[in-house]
Amino acid sequence: MDAARLHEYTEEMDEALSIDEVERPEPSRSDHVVVEVEGAGWCQTDNHIIEGMWTDYVEQDLPMTLGHENAGEVVEIGEEVSTVEVGDKVLCHPLITCGECRACRLGEDMHCENGQFPGLNTDGGFAEYLLTSERATIKLDSVDPVEIAPHADAGITAYHAVKKATPHLFPGSHTVVIGIGGLGHIGLQAVDAMSATTTIAVDLKEEALSLADRLGADHTINSAEEDVAEAIEGITDGAGVEQVLDFVGADQTTALAPDIVAPGGDHHIIGYGGHIHEPSQALVNGEFSYVGNIVGKYTELQELVALVEQGEMHLETSEYSLEEINDVAEALEHNEIEGRAVIVP
Numbered sequence: 001m002d003a004a005r006l007h008e009y010t011e012e013m014d015e016a017l018s019i020d021e022v023e024r025p026e027p028s029r030s031d032h033v034v035v036e037v038e039g040a041g042w043c044q045t046d047n048h049i050i051e052g053m054w055t056d057y058v059e060q061d062l063p064m065t066l067g068h069e070n071a072g073e074v075v076e077i078g079e080e081v082s083t084v085e086v087g088d089k090v091l092c093h094p095l096i097t098c099g100e101c102r103a104c105r106l107g108e109d110m111h112c113e114n115g116q117f118p119g120l121n122t123d124g125g126f127a128e129y130l131l132t133s134e135r136a137t138i139k140l141d142s143v144d145p146v147e148i149a150p151h152a153d154a155g156i157t158a159y160h161a162v163k164k165a166t167p168h169l170f171p172g173s174h175t176v177v178i179g180i181g182g183l184g185h186i187g188l189q190a191v192d193a194m195s196a197t198t199t200i201a202v203d204l205k206e207e208a209l210s211l212a213d214r215l216g217a218d219h220t221i222n223s224a225e226e227d228v229a230e231a232i233e234g235i236t237d238g239a240g241v242e243q244v245l246d247f248v249g250a251d252q253t254t255a256l257a258p259d260i261v262a263p264g265g266d267h268h269i270i271g272y273g274g275h276i277h278e279p280s281q282a283l284v285n286g287e288f289s290y291v292g293n294i295v296g297k298y299t300e301l302q303e304l305v306a307l308v309e310q311g312e313m314h315l316e317t318s319e320y321s322l323e324e325i326n327d328v329a330e331a332l333e334h335n336e337i338e339g340r341a342v343i344v345p
Contacts, residue, residue: 002345003127004325005063009052013329016050017066017126019322025123025131030080033132035090039319040125041069041150042328042341044182048273049120050329058121067343068094068118069152070125071145074137081134089145090137091305092125093298094118094153097135109135110160110295126325128345138302142309150182150315150340151304153295158187158247159304160296161268162194165243168266169195174236176200176260177217179247179271180208182340185215185316187245187270190304192216193312197242200235202228207338211316229259241265250274257290258282266291317342 001024004017025034046066048054070092074084084090094117097104101113109115118124118132140148148155169175175197177188184203191199192215201212204224212220221231232241240262246253249271257267258278268291269276276290283289307313316339320328328341 001128002322003065003123004067004322004343005065006050007063009050009055011051013047013050013333014326016329017325019325020063022065022127024129027076027078027131029133030078031134032078033074033081033084033090033134033137034076035070035072035092035130035132035137036075037070037125037128037130037345038072039070039146039149040067040343040345041152041154042332042343043069043150043153044271044332045153046119047329047333054120058117060121065123065125065127066119067124067126068120069150069154070118070130070132071140071149071152072130073145075129078134083134084137084139089140091140091145091148091152091301092118092130092132093136093138093156093301094295095136096122096133097298099135107297107299109298126322126343126345135298138298138305140305143305146319146342146344147315147317148305148308149342150317151186151308152301154183154340155186155304155313155315156296156301157270157293158183159190160300161245161270161293162187162190163300164291164293165191165245165266165268166194168242169197171196173197173243174200174241176202176232176241176244177212177247178202178244178253180212181247182337183270184245184247185211185339186313187247188212188215188217189313190307191245193307200232200241211338215314228256232260244268245270247271251277254290257288258286261286261288263287268293315340319344
């Protein structure tokens with residue numbers, strides 16, 4: 001089968017991956033599931049993997065097939081698989097979990113001690129077929145796998161953060177969504193679907209803010225033209241916002257917290273690449289928190305699929321062939337893709 005493989009770390013996205021012919025995966029465990037990939041979302045994390053940013057956090061053996069937002073049709077199953085059958089359309093949770101470690105038994109499966117993450121530390125879905133497990137597959141009833149594939153990571157990550165924020169979002173509260181891109185436009189909709197808060201969308205591109213407006217944002221701020229802290233002060237009458245969902249995670253966005261978060265509020269870090277450089281006194285004085293977010297639970301992906309099937313979530317996507325994969329990497333590196341790119345092998 002054909003697969004898009006990373007052979008060496010590089011910052012040159014236009015030639016990052018090569019299309020190699022490799023053996024099709026087969027079940028080697030009784031819980032294994034082989035999926036014929038119909039759609040695999042491209043994520044900013046894929047760019048970071050290519051650059052080698054994840055080598056301090058996970059072991060990676062190159063060459064490796066990338067792609068962690070995967071959906072398609074089940075074509076082969078292990079002998080003990082009972083929840084999906086050959087021919088079922090499925091969305092794949094990005095982590096293959098063991099089900100036996102403490103994290104799994106607590107339901108915190110994204111922290112599985114023995115987890116495999118296709119596209120990050122084992123072969124992923126930028127290929128014709130993907131090897132995963134029964135615990136990672138969610139059966140789809142009415143949704144096209146190509147359309148829903150990015151929800152496997154982008155969607156669940158956004159939903160996971162919003163779900164942590166919503167207990168603090170009462171009617172009359174304010175929530176800032178920073179970065180209305182591939183994750184942010186999902187997060188904005190999740191906030192709207194799950195709370196009665198007033199939403200403030202922040203981005204430096206008018207196209208992104210237009211999307212936010214179409215998706216129901218109550219206010220929009222162009223950070224290239226306005227002082228974000230001053231604009232939020234005006235919108236909230238100086239009270240600040242209860243929750244910030246930061247889908248950028250750059251130095252400039254994390255630095256906003258002391259000036260925009262209301263006392264006792266949270267600044268959720270979802271995008272990454274920057275740093276947090278704030279005096280400890282600022283956190284003590286404002287009693288606000290920085291909150292990290294990574295992926296989400298299997299059950300949260302089930303809940304997100306339910307929202308999609310109920311028509312509550314709209315996903316902006318564009319489709320590309322496997323041969324165009326480096327064009328996608330290059331375009332995303334230059335912030336030229338609106339919403340999510342989906343590779344259709």
